[in-house]
Amino acid sequence: MNYLNAKSAPAREDRLKTNIAYGGTCADVKDCLKSGCFGAGGCLNLAGRRFSQTHGCQFTLSLAILNTLRNAVIIMHAPIGCGSCSIGNVGVNKSFKQLRDPKAEGVIWLNTNLDEADVISGGERKLREAVLYADREFRPETIIVANGCVPSLIGDDIDSILSDLQNQTAANIVPIHCEGFKTKVMATAYDAVYHGILKRYVKTPDRRTQLAETDLDKLTEQYRISRNVNILNVGSMSRADELELQRLLNAIGLNVTFIPCYAEPEDFEYALETSLNVSICGTHDDYFVEHLKETYNIPFIVDTIPIGRKNTDRWLLRIASHFGLEKEAQQLIALENKQLDASLAPYRKALRGKRVFLAGGEVRIIATAEILQDLGLTVVGFKAHHFDQFIEPMFDALENIDDVLVDVATNQPFEQSNLLERIKPDIFIAHTGGNNISAKHGIPILPLFGPSYNYLGYSGVFEVARRLNKTARNGQFNKKLAQNLKLPYRSDWYAKDPFTYIKQQDAV
Incomplete structure (x- = not known):
């Protein structure tokens, strides 16, 4: 398991045999999990697609974590377009940092702005200048260098440069090797960030x-x-x-x-x-x-993510059992569930029977489905960014889902659009920022998460119910969109099997 002697973390395709292309039912997925099919050649370790519309990038997902760290300057060693998504997170990250420390600054980042000339001559000079400038101008505790695709392809020796610069700067310099082209599994970004943290931050305190x-x-x-x-x-x-x-x-x-x-x-x-x-x-x-x-x-x-009452019960009991506090946890769970039942009664009445499709991270969508079933809604489909063994315990909290369709796809909106046109759910729950095409189907949308909303724990169940009820009652905006805007796909695509372009591992 210890990969810290390597320059970077391995791709999840290799380490976890993560699946990024699958179409079937929950029953199929559960059968594969029981059979241990995440190994090489297993039914959940598929090669991909013959056609791919969009894909995730571990560079940008790494920045989503790195931009939250306090007392740090982020240097994106890449062309200027890489990491531009950080602009949309500036206000959120600053507000969240100041909830922990009122004096915390917002996101501070630099970009080495690699261009065509740098592809030929190398970008090492620009990186040196950026690190020295960051240390001199901002005096941060840490300078984090996120390495993009271009410097990796042209052979910039990032680690040697930063090792040399460490002797010239007051800040601790942390390289993060998160080049997008090295993996198709966007979640490898988490490993890339933790790899840098483990090598440069974690040490025995004195x-x-x-x-x-x-x-x-x-x-x-x-x-x-x-x-x-x-x-x-x-x-x-x-x-x-x-x-x-x-x-x-x-x-x-x-x-x-x-x-x-x-x-x-x-x-x-x-x-x-x-x-x-x-x-x-x-x-x-x-x-x-x-x-x-x-x-x-x-x-x-x-184990499980504490979204939904069953998942929260299980999460709390697992932690309590480690400390011998099961009695205290059981008493707390009984009290929380009693209060929650009383508060959910009006929402169950209003939402019962509505059909919901969920899209997003594998663990989060399955856990959120437990809230929906608790409220009396019907889950009709999932679209997960990827699947791996961590999904297995999540199914335990759900009932009667064997026939529910599952699409495994990082983005790939053409598959999602086909499924929505087929299934026609009453509500769509998905990640913020990727719902423009889904909105054109006329379906009310609830974000799968939000930086200012509560989703976790018992209070999260109530908040999701309250906001879901509001979404279901106010769907006119998206209905008007569907009446006045065209979807980008031809009608013959909607007549095809949504999983047409998924290929098996041994396909030629």
Whole structure:
């Protein structure tokens, strides 16, 4: 599992045999999972598509995490267009940082602006200038260099340059090798970021041992650490989500620290002062927690994401059982569920029977489907960015979904459009920013996550129900779009099987 001697993290196609092209039913997927078909040649390890309309890029997804880190300057070593998506996150990231530290600055990034001449002569000079400028101008604690496709293709020796510059700068320099062309699985970005964090941030702290001068101090510190839990947050979590999970774990006597998003570099150093690492989503965190278990013997939990009451119950009990706090957790769960039942009654009445299609990250869409079933809605389809073994426990919370269609595709809006035209759901739930074509089908849309909304925990169930009810009652805007705008696909495409272009691994 320890890949830190390598320059970069391996692609998930190789490490996890992740699937990015699949069409079938939930029953098919569950059968494949039971058969262990994620190995080479397995039925879930498919090659791809004969036609691909769009694809995800691990460079931009890496920036989604890196831009949240406090006291850091991000340097994009790439052409100017790479990372331009960061502009849309400036206000959000600044606001989120200041929820942790009122004095925190917004996103500070530079781009080396590689052009045609640099492709011939190399971009190393521009990188050196950018690093020295960042250190001199902003005096950050950390300078993070995200490496794009172009410098990797032309052979810029990023690590040697940054190693040399480390002796000339006050900031800690962290290389992140997240070139988009190296993987078709966008989620490899999480591994790329954690790879850099593990190599440059995580180390055994000494501050606590210096403070612990007496036996009583040592015992107090050991007790604190024994009750501390690292929650590995994700970019799709809001601050309200974090506070809800913190509330639940505090209620059973545990302390909580959130990393990596919106953390400071120092937070990673003291990440080793914990009794348990808890992943919110296996898609994000297995690379990190597996390494800490292997190197520092810190146990971890990678199970389910606490979206929906059943998933939250299970998540809370798994953590409580590690500390012998099952009784306290059961009492809390009973109280939370009683209050939740009373609050959901009017929404169940209003939403019962409506048909919903979900698209997004594999773990999140399956977990969100549990909320829908709890409210009496019918799940009619899934479109996941990819599938791997971390999806298996998510099906446990769902009922009667064997016949529900599953499309595995990172973006690929042509497949999604075909499925929506066929299934005609009443509501579409998907990631923000990729719903323009779906809106033209006239379907009301609820974002799968939002930076200012609560989705996780018991309060998240109520918030999703409240917003879902509002969405279902106010669908006129999208209906008007469908009446006045044309979809970009020809009618003969909608007559074809939506999975026409998916090819098996052994296809020629």
